[in-house]
Amino acid sequence: MPSYDVKCTACGRTWERWSPIADRYAACDFCSGPVVQEFKHSVQGTPFIPYFDIGLGQQIDSLPERKKAMRNAHMDYRDHPSAGELSARRDRAHEARREQAKS
Ligand SMILES: [Zn+2]
Numbered sequence: 127m128p129s130y131d132v133k134c135t136a137c138g139r140t141w142e143r144w145s146p147i148a149d150r151y152a153a154c155d156f157c158s159g160p161v162v163q164e165f166k167h168s169v170q171g172t173p174f175i176p177y178f179d180i181g182l183g184q185q186i187d188s189l190p191e192r193k194k195a196m197r198n199a200h201m202d203y204r205d206h207p208s209a210g211e212l213s214a215r216r217d218r219a220h221e222a223r224r225e226q227a228k229s
Pocket of ligand 1: 134135136137138139154155156157158159
């Protein structure tokens, strides 16, 4: 499980938090002020839970294996198209369908 360094922007306290996703944006434990978190490290010894990835169509037994599988499948969370680009694509597709319907 990842651990985070948490800094309260109101009272300036810092502490460490084990962070289930839902807790990530929780308020300061002391003054309820807004906090910022920095990912620190993954705790050593936390086992990777193997699973069958339906999207990739294969069994994933470790993090490096998942990275490799995603690379092979040309999937990368960083190259999702922007909202504007998606909407432009939709417009082009819509236009193409209208042209087709005309002829
Ligand atoms: Zn605080």
